[in-house]
Amino acid sequence: xxxxxxxxxxxxxxxxxxxxxxxxxxxxxxxxxxxxxxxxxxxxxxxxxxxxxxxxxxxxxxxxxxxxxxxxxxxxxxxxxxxxxxxxxxxxxxxxxxxxxxxxxxxxxxxxxxxxxxxxxxxxxxxxxxxxxxxxxxxxxxxxxxxxxxxxxxxxxxxxxxxxxxxxxxxxxxxxxxxxxxxxxxxxxxxxxxxxxxxxxxxxxxxxxxxxxxxxxxxxxxxxxxxxxxxxxxxxxxxxxxxxxxxxxxxxxxxxxxxxxxxxxxxxxxxxxxxxxxxxxxxxxxxxxxxxxxxxxxxxxxxxxxxxxxxxxxxxxxxxxxxxxxxxxxxxxxxxxxxxxxxxxxxxxxxxxxxxxxxxxxxxxxxxxxxxxxxxxxxxxxxxxxxxxxxxxxxxxxxxxxxxxxxxxxxxx
Numbered sequence: 001x002x003x004x005x006x007x008x009x010x011x012x013x014x015x016x017x018x019x020x021x022x023x024x025x026x027x028x029x030x031x032x033x034x035x036x037x038x039x040x041x042x043x044x045x046x047x048x049x050x051x052x053x054x055x056x057x058x059x060x061x062x063x064x065x066x067x068x069x070x071x072x073x074x075x076x077x078x079x080x081x082x083x084x085x086x087x088x089x090x091x092x093x094x095x096x097x098x099x100x101x102x103x104x105x106x107x108x109x110x111x112x113x114x115x116x117x118x119x120x121x122x123x124x125x126x127x128x129x130x131x132x133x134x135x136x137x138x139x140x141x142x143x144x145x146x147x148x149x150x151x152x153x154x155x156x157x158x159x160x161x162x163x164x165x166x167x168x169x170x171x172x173x174x175x176x177x178x179x180x181x182x183x184x185x186x187x188x189x190x191x192x193x194x195x196x197x198x199x200x201x202x203x204x205x206x207x208x209x210x211x212x213x214x215x216x217x218x219x220x221x222x223x224x225x226x227x228x229x230x231x232x233x234x235x236x237x238x239x240x241x242x243x244x245x246x247x248x249x250x251x252x253x254x255x256x257x258x259x260x261x262x263x264x265x266x267x268x269x270x271x272x273x274x275x276x277x278x279x280x281x282x283x284x285x286x287x288x289x290x291x292x293x294x295x296x297x298x299x300x301x302x303x304x305x306x307x308x309x310x311x312x313x314x315x316x317x318x319x320x321x322x323x324x325x326x327x328x329x330x331x332x333x334x335x336x337x338x339x340x341x342x343x344x345x346x347x348x349x350x351x352x353x354x355x356x357x358x359x360x361x362x363x364x365x366x367x368x369x370x371x372x373x374x375x376x377x378x379x380x381x382x383x384x385x386x387x388x389x390x391x392x393x394x395x396x397x398x399x400x401x402x403x404x405x406x407x408x409x410x411x412x413x
Contacts (some may be wrong), residue, residue, distance in 0.1 A: 026144040030154050033137035034161035036096060039062065039196055040133035041162040041170025043103055043126065045269070046189070047072065048244050049170045049262055051254065053182050058110055058116045061232070064378070066245055066368030072127040074361030078356070079131030083138075084350040088358045092136045093204035097197045099132025104193025111186035134357070135350035142349075156276055159330045163273035167266045173289035174262020226339040226348065229399040230355050232292065233332045235390045236362030237356040240325055242383040243303060244268070245364040249376050254311040264318055271322020279327035283334075289398040291331050296390045298324035303384040307377050328390075329356075 051065050060068070086096045106126025113119040116213060145154045169189070176185045195281035247268070248261045256264065275295075282291045306314055336352050363386075371379035 022245060026154075028203055028369060029140050030157060032200055033158050035196065036100065036133050036137050036200055036281050036289035037158055038160040038165030039070045039100065039193060040103065040130050040165070042165035043107065043189070044072075044076070044130060045166045045195070045265070046170045047123075048248060048265055049066040049173050049177070049258075050182065051245070052248050052258070052261070053177070054119065057182075058119070060116070061368075062246075062249070062371040062379075063365065063368035066364035066371075067374070068123065069241075069245055070361040070363075070365045071120065072123040072361070073357050073364075075124045075127030076130045077356075077358035077361055079128050080135050080174070080350045080354040080357065081347075083132045084135045084347060087132075087136050087139075091204075092140050093201050096136045096204055097201035099129040100193050100197040100200060102126070104190045104197070107193070108184045108190035111183040111190070114261040115345040123380050126153060128176070131357075137204075138336075138349050138353075143257050156330060159333055160273055160276040163269050163276060167269035170269070171266035174259055174265075177262075178259060225397065226336075228393060229332060229335055229339055230352055232390050232393050232397065233329070233352060233356045234359040235386055235393070236296070236328050236332065238304075238359040238366075239299065239383045239387045240329070241360035242363050242367040242386075243325065243380060245367065246371060246376050246380050246383075249371075250306070250380055251311065251314070253376065254314060256311055260311075260315075262316060267315065267318040268325065271319035272326025273322075274319070275325070275327030276330040278323055279330050282327075284330050288331055288335055292328055292394045293391055295324045295328040295331075296387050296394070299328070300384040300387040303387070307363030307380055336403045343348050 047069055051069070054060060054068070055065055083095060085098065103126045106122050106124075106129060108122075109125060110119055110122035113122055128200065138155065141154050141158050168346060173185060173189070176188070244265070247264065251264055260413055279291055279295060282294065286294065299321070302324060306317055309317060331354075336348055339348075367379045367382055370382050
């Protein structure tokens with residue numbers, strides 16, 4: 001009498017499947033990554049709203065303010081690679097949720113700070129927590145959607161969410177500062193992060209987990225392509241951080257108040273969010289390099305116009321400037337997975353974000369020295385000069401892109 005082995009085999013398979021950790025769907029991964037991006041980018045850029053308050057509170061010079069902002073960004077840049085290594089061991093969800101808690105605690109402690117030293121320590125802590133977001137969330141999205149060209153659209157959505165956070169959180173903070181002391185506002189902002197952290201822990205991949213059927217992108221760029229992309233990203237981020245550091249002071253000199261500064265930052269970031277969509281459309285027709293050339297040239301021209309315009313025309317210009325200012329970064333970030341070495345997506349994102357955020361840390365200090373020596377208009381003009389310096393580098397990068405990353409004759413990539 002023979003025994004049918006199929007029921008036992010079926011039970012074994014079901015038992016084996018039940019023992020495997022469940023993996024989040026690509027859509028859930030994208031939603032969680034977008035939420036993390038909005039929160040962390042909002043945390044980072046609301047500092048620009050607080051700079052004038054801290055200048056009054058602690059009697060700081062422009063270079064000291066830029067150093068304060070730079071050290072926050074420097075901590076974020078320096079911890080990118082360690083964060084990616086921790087994620088390889090403990091999982092993206094664990095590390096990103098923990099980083100969100102640390103970033104929130106940094107703002108909580110900033111609200112308790114009684115002097116410059118306490119404020120600096122709190123911002124360094126928040127910057128450390130913020131280091132987990134960019135390399136881990138973007139790598140999770142890239143892997144969830146297959147990497148390479150297939151992940152460009154989801155990565156664009158992820159970048160768009162970051163600009164929503166940049167617009168919403170600073171604007172809400174500026175409005176709250178009209179009603180509450182700045183320390184109370186920071187307590188509320190910290191509470192938001194502490195509430196979001198458990199959601200990220202439960203939603204994003206844990207150790208050894210990847211969305212089903214997803215493989216790392218094997219795409220790779222031409223020789224030296226990633227290095228040149230990194231250099232352009234470093235300069236582009238320096239322009240953006242330098243301008244945003246001095247924008248509140250440039251507008252103050254034109255007669256704006258605290259609420260107007262918050263509105264101005266919101267206009268820039270909303271323009272930047274639109275830039276993610278507009279520049280994605282341009283990239284499919286002009287190509288990546290053509291889009292970078294256009295956006296960087298428009299950035300330089302917009303900055304120079306901003307210096308001389310009165311307050312109202314300057315406010316009208318800000319959303320347009322935001323399109324060009326942030327549009328370049330969207331194109332560059334979306335190309336990292338394509339130019340990354342095979343099997344090194346997290347590491348490539350970590351290196352790229354380390355370089356760009358490190359530029360965001362150091363470049364405001366450089367511009368701050370110019371501001372102390374020559375004034376805010378000259379420091380702002382220096383950012384326009386650096387934007388123009390990216391143009392020849394983009395032309396050098398052009399031959400290193402594979403033809404499949406550029407538009408075809410009928411305008412489709």
